[in-house]
Amino acid sequence: MTVTDSPAGSPLEVLERVFGYDAFRGDQAEIIDTVVGGGDALVLMPTGGGKSLCYQVPSLVREGTGVVISPLIALMQDQVDALDALGVRAGFLNSTQTTDERRAVERAYVAGELDLLYLAPERLAVAETLRLLDAGRIALFAIDEAHCVSAWGHDFRPDYLNLTVLGQRWPGVPRVALTATATRETAEEIVHRLGLAEARQFVASFDRPNIEYRIVAKDNPRQQLLDLLRSEHAGDAGIVYCLSRKSVEETAAHLSKHGIPALPYHAGLPAQQRAEHQSRFLREPSLVMVATIAFGMGIDKPDVRFVAHLDLPKSVEGYYQETGRAGRDGLPATAWLAYGLADVVQQRRMINTSDGDAAHRRRLGAHLDAMLALCETVQCRRVQLLAYFGQQGEPCGNCDTCTAPPQTWDGTIAAQKLLSAVVRLAQRRQRYGAGHVVDILLGNATARVVELDHTSLTVFGVGTELSAGEWRGVVRQLLAQGLLAVGADGYGTLELTEASTVVLRGEREVHLRTEPKRTTRSRNERRAKTADVVDLDAEGAALFERLRAWRAATAKEAGVPAYVVFHDATLRHVAAEAPTTLDALGSISGVGASKLERWGDGLIAVVTAGDGA
Structure with missing residues (x-):
């Protein structure tokens, strides 16, 4: 945690000075204006879409401390380190801290010396934490990974169910709930469980074209x-x-x-x-x-x-x-x-x-x-x-x-053969898994097939036109299409569904997928599909690698991940433009005032050193 003067100004000024970007993306500006104005918001935005700016910028613009509820205890230190590199005053409270560390953060919060405070959701169930928050000034509440509140989602966290306390205890403090993934049903549950019925909802495109x-x-x-x-x-x-x-x-x-x-x-x-x-x-x-x-x-x-x-x-x-x-x-x-x-x-x-x-x-x-x-x-x-x-x-x-x-192929006959094998076994009050059924279709007289007298089945050996691997693909796709089911016995046995009989009677065609041959694409081909990628010539590519080596050494010395110093995308722009002054470097996207002051001279030295760097 570093205590410096808090940034101030309009959202765009904060974005430029602190984060080094000259424009907001997508709905960011409207979301930030909503929260800065005191309104609640639900933000559905893909990973890498810039969700964190939607609460970091308002926390710097509004008076008080932005309180971020996050389940990511193991990552809080890295999040705080990244903000520290930007000159933002940040701290966290979680179970990994010593008593002295926790008290130092609490004093800074009460004194108004934090721009952002990260809390694990379970801490809000502790009365001491609620009294602490009452003792300071709260700029906003950000509920990160908000899908964790959904019992039907993929990452349910019971502690998130207690977050209704935020709106009840601090009704005048804006709340912004954010997640990188949510179906309509999950979004509705987030709104219901967090009491965000009046919140503006922002749904960004979930496309990640890169x-x-x-x-x-x-x-x-x-x-x-x-x-x-x-x-x-x-x-x-x-x-x-x-x-x-x-x-x-x-x-x-x-x-x-x-x-x-x-x-x-x-x-x-x-x-x-x-x-x-x-x-x-x-x-x-x-x-x-x-x-x-x-x-x-x-x-x-x-x-x-x-x-x-x-x-x-x-x-x-x-x-x-x-x-x-x-x-x-x-x-x-x-x-x-x-x-x-x-x-x-x-x-x-x-x-x-x-x-x-x-x-x-x-x-x-x-x-x-x-x-x-x-x-x-x-x-x-x-x-x-x-x-x-x-x-x-x-x-x-x-x-x-x-x-x-x-390519697709008419797999109706193949499906009928496989389903017929399941029927013949069922008539004997027997059920088996895919491997055994495929052996029957291929006419493989394995010890088990012979022992069970399955060589006498009318379907024995009727499927030699396909290989074992191809038959397994047929089983897989019939399961995916609901034309076959896995039994509830826990052994992976196969059984028919209501839709199976329609296929057996010849009243439905079954189209199956033929797996294409694997192709390998070069990195250059993949890059061509991605917008905003800076192409580098041989000299620029060599400079980029030197910049990455400098960044690795700098990050190691500072004890932070390399991306906290500069992202690859920023270094590619530096390699392309080769700035030789701090003013020129400061105009590159991703180079904010704090990073320019802290690491600008070192980066310029690499650029100007040439091949001898």
């Missing part, structure tokens, strides 16, 4: 991941999501064994180890974090170049939130997902055996259905993704279904 979405069928997924990283993301920082802790550990070890620096992160690791791994990921430029979904929310690392999923996410909201952690700097990034039949069976089984009533399971099933529809679509993935959030889009040319359109 992210290339790619979904592939699983075929040795760790090797597929390794091929992706070696061919397209060598030396890049990224996140790999896995469903289980065991898979996290094994995947991190696999990448490390093959020369890609990777660390595991999951809730089963000691807290100190998780904190160390998170800190390394934020500070090291080429590290891969392999994690469960316990990792990622609030990670403000702008240069994450890829997010990969080795298991099927449970919902489109979760998938969007996780992939949105790539390319926050606006530069090209990849969202890559490998999924297969086992993922579908596992997710269905988890839903069937989950706690909760039938309505809860139906809701989980609807989430999964939407995720499967995104995976199996033959249309533009971006259009489908935006449609889920109630927005329209045009074919993007920057997803796999646009760059390598998949």
Whole structure:
């Protein structure tokens, strides 16, 4: 925490002087004007869209301290460090602090010496915290990651249900609730639970044009991941999501064994180890974090170049939130997902055996259905993704279904054969999983098939026109289309649905997707799809690398992540324009007054040193 004179002036003046930007984006100006004027707001804006400015700027313009409610205890120090680099007076209160540290922040708040104060939501259940807030002047309340209030969302936090106290205890203080993802239903629940019925609602476009979405069928997924990283993301920082802790550990070890620096992160690791791994990921430029979904929310690392999923996410909201952690700097990034039949069976089984009533399971099933529809679509993935959030889009040319359109085939007969096999087993009061059914269709007289006398079934050997892998794809797509179901017995057995009989009677055609051959795109091709990317010639590229080396050393000396010093996007502009004076440097986007004063001379020295730098 640094105590300096508080910035003042209009929102645009604060934006230019403190943050180094000369214009607001999208709805930012209108949101900020609403909050500065004392009004409440609900802001739905994608990751990297500039949500934080929507409460940081009003906190600097209005009298008092902006109080930010955030579940991200492990990241509060980094958030405060980033604001300190901008010359903003910030502090936080959470369970990681010593008594002396906490009291120092409390004194600064009461004395009016903080522009922003970060609090974990559970602290608002403590009477001492409420009395502390009463003792100071509150400029506004910002409720970050507001989707955590939704019991049906993908990241529910019970402590968020207590945040109604903000409007009740401090009715005159404006509130702004922000999230990077919310369907209409989730947004309605945020409004209801936080008492924001009178708040203005701002819904930005959820399109992230710099992210290339790619979904592939699983075929040795760790090797597929390794091929992706070696061919397209060598030396890049990224996140790999896995469903289980065991898979996290094994995947991190696999990448490390093959020369890609990777660390595991999951809730089963000691807290100190998780904190160390998170800190390394934020500070090291080429590290891969392999994690469960316990990792990622609030990670403000702008240069994450890829997010990969080795298991099927449970919902489109979760998938969007996780992939949105790539390319926050606006530069090209990849969202890559490998999924297969086992993922579908596992997710269905988890839903069937989950706690909760039938309505809860139906809701989980609807989430999964939407995720499967995104995976199996033959249309533009971006259009489908935006449609889920109630927005329209045009074919993007920057997803796999646009760059390598998949073919479809009439799979009606194949579907009838597979469904008939399930029927024949059911007639014997037997149910089996996909592997056994495929063996029957292929005529594989395995020991189990022979023992169960399944060679006598009329469907034995009727499916030799397809390979085992192709039959598994048929099963996967029939599950995705609701033409086949996973039994509730917890063993992944297959059973018919009401829609299955329509197919068996020949009253419905079944169209299936043929997986396109994998294509590798160069970084230059991906960059061409992204707006506002500064192209560098050979000399500029060399300067950019020297600037990055200087930034790494500067960040290490200051004990902060490299992006706190300057983002890659800012350094690319510096490399392109090669400013030789502080005035010229100060005109570049992302160079505010505090950073210019703190690091301007060092950066200019690198620019003017030439090849000898």
